Amino acid sequence: MDEQLVSPIVEILLRKLRSLHKQQNVPFGRVGVDNTELEKLKTMLSYVRGAEKRQLHNNDVRERLKKLKDACYDAEDALEELEIEALHRQWKMNQCRGITRKVCDLISSSKLPSLCFTSIDSKNIKEIREKLDAIKVDESEFGSNGNVPREREIITHSSFVVASDVLGRDTDKENIIKLLMKTDNISIFGASSGVGKMDVYRNSISIFGTSGIGKTTLAKLVYKDERIDGAFAIKMWASLPHKFFEKKIIIDMIYSVTGRIENKMEIDQLEEVLQGILKGKKYLLVLDEFEAHEFFSKSDMNWSKLKSLLSMGAKESKILTITNNRVYLSRETYRLVKLSNESSLSLFMRYADAFEERKGTNLITIGKEIASKCELLPIVAKILGSILCFTTEEDDWKYVRDNINRLEGETETEPEAISFLKLGYDLLPSYLKQCFICCSVFPKGHGFNNITLIQFWMAHGLLQSDDENEEPESVGMRYINELRWRCLFQDFEQKFDFISFKMHDLVHDLATKIAKNECLIMDSRNRMEYCRHLSVVNAADVVQGKLSGGKMTRSILYFEMIRPSQSLMRSCISQFPNLRVLDFRNSDMEVLSESIGKLKHLRYLNLTKNIKIKRLPKSIFKLRFLETLLLGGCKMLEELPEDIWRLVNLRMLVFSSKQSRLPENGIGRLTSLKYLGIGSCYNLEKLFEDIDKLQALQTLIIGDCPKLVSLPHGVKDLSSLQNLMLSDSKKNAKCNLEMEIMEIELQSITPHLRMLCIDGLPGFKELPRWLLQCSANTLQWLAIKNCSNLEGLPTEPLQIIKSLEVLEIWNCPKFSSLPEGMHRLTAMTELKVRGCPDLSKRCKRGTGEDWKKISHIPKIVLDGKAII
Numbered sequence: 001m002d003e004q005l006v007s008p009i010v011e012i013l014l015r016k017l018r019s020l021h022k023q024q025n026v027p028f029g030r031v032g033v034d035n036t037e038l039e040k041l042k043t044m045l046s047y048v049r050g051a052e053k054r055q056l057h058n059n060d061v062r063e064r065l066k067k068l069k070d071a072c073y074d075a076e077d078a079l080e081e082l083e084i085e086a087l088h089r090q091w092k093m094n095q096c097r098g099i100t101r102k103v104c105d106l107i108s109s110s111k112l113p114s115l116c117f118t119s120i121d122s123k124n125i126k127e128i129r130e131k132l133d134a135i136k137v138d139e140s141e142f143g144s145n146g147n148v149p150r151e152r153e154i155i156t157h158s159s160f161v162v163a164s165d166v167l168g169r170d171t172d173k174e175n176i177i178k179l180l181m182k183t184d185n186i187s188i189f190g191a192s193s194g195v196g197k198m199d200v201y202r203n204s205i206s207i208f209g210t211s212g213i214g215k216t217t218l219a220k221l222v223y224k225d226e227r228i229d230g231a232f233a234i235k236m237w238a239s240l241p242h243k244f245f246e247k248k249i250i251i252d253m254i255y256s257v258t259g260r261i262e263n264k265m266e267i268d269q270l271e272e273v274l275q276g277i278l279k280g281k282k283y284l285l286v287l288d289e290f291e292a293h294e295f296f297s298k299s300d301m302n303w304s305k306l307k308s309l310l311s312m313g314a315k316e317s318k319i320l321t322i323t324n325n326r327v328y329l330s331r332e333t334y335r336l337v338k339l340s341n342e343s344s345l346s347l348f349m350r351y352a353d354a355f356e357e358r359k360g361t362n363l364i365t366i367g368k369e370i371a372s373k374c375e376l377l378p379i380v381a382k383i384l385g386s387i388l389c390f391t392t393e394e395d396d397w398k399y400v401r402d403n404i405n406r407l408e409g410e411t412e413t414e415p416e417a418i419s420f421l422k423l424g425y426d427l428l429p430s431y432l433k434q435c436f437i438c439c440s441v442f443p444k445g446h447g448f449n450n451i452t453l454i455q456f457w458m459a460h461g462l463l464q465s466d467d468e469n470e471e472p473e474s475v476g477m478r479y480i481n482e483l484r485w486r487c488l489f490q491d492f493e494q495k496f497d498f499i500s501f502k503m504h505d506l507v508h509d510l511a512t513k514i515a516k517n518e519c520l521i522m523d524s525r526n527r528m529e530y531c532r533h534l535s536v537v538n539a540a541d542v543v544q545g546k547l548s549g550g551k552m553t554r555s556i557l558y559f560e561m562i563r564p565s566q567s568l569m570r571s572c573i574s575q576f577p578n579l580r581v582l583d584f585r586n587s588d589m590e591v592l593s594e595s596i597g598k599l600k601h602l603r604y605l606n607l608t609k610n611i612k613i614k615r616l617p618k619s620i621f622k623l624r625f626l627e628t629l630l631l632g633g634c635k636m637l638e639e640l641p642e643d644i645w646r647l648v649n650l651r652m653l654v655f656s657s658k659q660s661r662l663p664e665n666g667i668g669r670l671t672s673l674k675y676l677g678i679g680s681c682y683n684l685e686k687l688f689e690d691i692d693k694l695q696a697l698q699t700l701i702i703g704d705c706p707k708l709v710s711l712p713h714g715v716k717d718l719s720s721l722q723n724l725m726l727s728d729s730k731k732n733a734k735c736n737l738e739m740e741i742m743e744i745e746l747q748s749i750t751p752h753l754r755m756l757c758i759d760g761l762p763g764f765k766e767l768p769r770w771l772l773q774c775s776a777n778t779l780q781w782l783a784i785k786n787c788s789n790l791e792g793l794p795t796e797p798l799q800i801i802k803s804l805e806v807l808e809i810w811n812c813p814k815f816s817s818l819p820e821g822m823h824r825l826t827a828m829t830e831l832k833v834r835g836c837p838d839l840s841k842r843c844k845r846g847t848g849e850d851w852k853k854i855s856h857i858p859k860i861v862l863d864g865k866a867i868i
Helices: 006-020 035-057 059-097 098-105 123-136 168-180 215-223 224-230 247-259 267-278 301-310 343-351 362-371 376-388 394-407 416-426 430-441 450-459 472-485 505-515 564-573 596-599 618-622 642-646 690-692 713-717 768-775 795-799 837-842
Strands: 203-210 234-239 282-289 318-323 330-336 491-496 497-500 519-522 533-536 555-558 582-585 604-606 628-631 652-655 675-679 700-705 723-727 755-759 781-785 806-809 830-834 859-862
Touching: 006 035, 006 430, 035 059, 035 596, 123 690, 168 203, 168 215, 168 224, 168 330, 215 282, 215 318, 215 604, 215 713, 224 394, 234 247, 247 267, 247 301, 267 301, 343 362, 362 376, 362 394, 362 642, 362 690, 376 505, 394 416, 416 505, 430 505, 430 519, 430 533, 450 472, 450 497, 450 604, 450 628, 472 497, 472 652, 491 533, 505 519, 564 596, 596 618, 690 713, 830 837
Parallel strands: 203 318, 203 330, 234 282, 282 318, 519 533, 533 555, 555 582, 582 604, 604 628, 628 652, 652 675, 675 700, 700 723, 723 755, 755 781, 781 806, 806 830, 830 859
Antiparallel strands: 491 497
């Protein structure tokens, strides 16, 4: 599947040239950017799309596409060099004139300034012209027969009908529940289970089966069953990383019980917390993605401490493992077999026929033929069905059917399931394809989130819209939803504006095979000399010279299983000068290298949890294109430099520091900023007073700043602010939310909050009036957690927030009842209560005193258990 996907980079280049064409002072003829040039590039794009569809059966076309893609990337790099040089010269010229503020406002606008190329060296312009000339092609270049496939019109929907994930598994579900509920030592399959005192091996049950057959889906069905809720005091679910990582597993287990992600604790602290949770309790633990671990091996020391902790539970506790691998099975094993033809067809049609207009057409007949060939794997049926749901073209359905018939028995080098899924990928719109395959640079089993993935896509120019006013972050969220609706992303969970999700292992395998020489996960077993996107799981590979992507490499990402060093950072900067993304988390650096300023194209820099770094070099301000700067968890950072305002294109900033005050004329001048996160600033007493100048700011998160007394007055003037979170993991924040705002000022408050979370403020007793004022008619999600003195919510103001959809009240022991008028909140879809004994009692179905107030809400969860 060495597929050459060229149309996305041609689209990027076309947009860049079109943008330059709009600038008034550009001598277009010298750079080759005129209407004729643009039309030629647009025509070439249609030829490229046709060639992409023919390359699977034509090696010559594939090779031509590869050369064309390289030329387009080179042209884009050259154009950016021109932009960077022009911006630098314009910057210096305006500094000399003493109008720094004017140029800052100018180059931070949504469009590039009118670039004056007349002073640029003619050698640079000649290079651009040659690059553009090199990518000119016509129809004959790809041997077209004149029938160039057109881009299909894609159906879009404001909402998506989510079909049931489970069909034909009722018997399997009942058998698993019987095994979990069994208290004697006789297996329902006739073998002795050997249950005595709590023993990890004897009390474990494995669901075993091939990838994609529906093991995890079945386990979720069992996990949510009311009988399980009644039988076990505690339920926990942990998704295992593909390399043993005890801390992550324990964090998942604690979160299942408490609802808190304790990722700031050390491993010994986490073990102590887990011990307190498990001791003497009858629990059910589900361990998903289990195939890479020797949990039951007596010789495996990695698991010994965790197994010791698990044994502290009651003897009736059970562990349910989900595995592909026979080697790591527990004593009790349940093998999951494929779906029946009837169930496979029903599942496929639930996804493919999710809308009424699909009924009564020839597509049902074609769909039956497709479903019968899906290897009877639920994941294949779901993905092909949901992708076909988005096209009305009968030819697309026939394409899948006919090629499945052709592929049967032909795929000797790869599983049929991957080949079948590739047919669905072929029908994706071109703008989604590159975004999809770029996900393969993240390790299998990696947990994605909407914020960092969107920033990653944005850094590579992959987010496009016909609407010039649509923000790239909105485009990125739309792309995520489109991939979700096609079942290429799954397991979505939202915490505030942070949405986590995953990619099924088979889907990741598909993306990896398509990307091949584009994306690479590097470890000690392989070496690659050609890749654009690279993730590293063994830092020594770079130091030892195993990587040589050079100028073509645009992404380098490191993950938590390694600890890269300062010398490694310098090596990356020198080897890969055209990087757009550098993710260098969890490093041992004390000082960021001055050479960082050489990465002129860099848009995304992640230095999260560089716990020794003390300062940022001045050269970082040469990164004119930088959009994302992540410094969260850099607790030793002395200060955020005053010149931070020079990063004029910054859209996302997250940081920690040791300073007690954030000065004015720093962050406040980042007028492009959309997302600001301030965390683990333990000395911070005061924010910058000119925060009101951040008129583009949409999300403000302040966490673990225990000395911060109040928010700056200017917060009330943030007209674009939608999401606000104030939290403290130690539950001792002193921040007073009652700002002194005059009555007349309340009427002019400009934020329109959509999401509000207050977590860990013991002094918080009631929602301040200004917060209610800026929440009226817009607030959709309200969470109040770990506020020990909060007694309730106001009655009258709450009723005006008729847009409220989700309400979460956690660990507020004095919160005893819900206010009157809750029944008027007709938009509510979910209520979650945890750690509020009196409130949970009053909310019990039928018998609780507050039940009549909330009975209209579709989903109610009390202490982790759904009652509706």
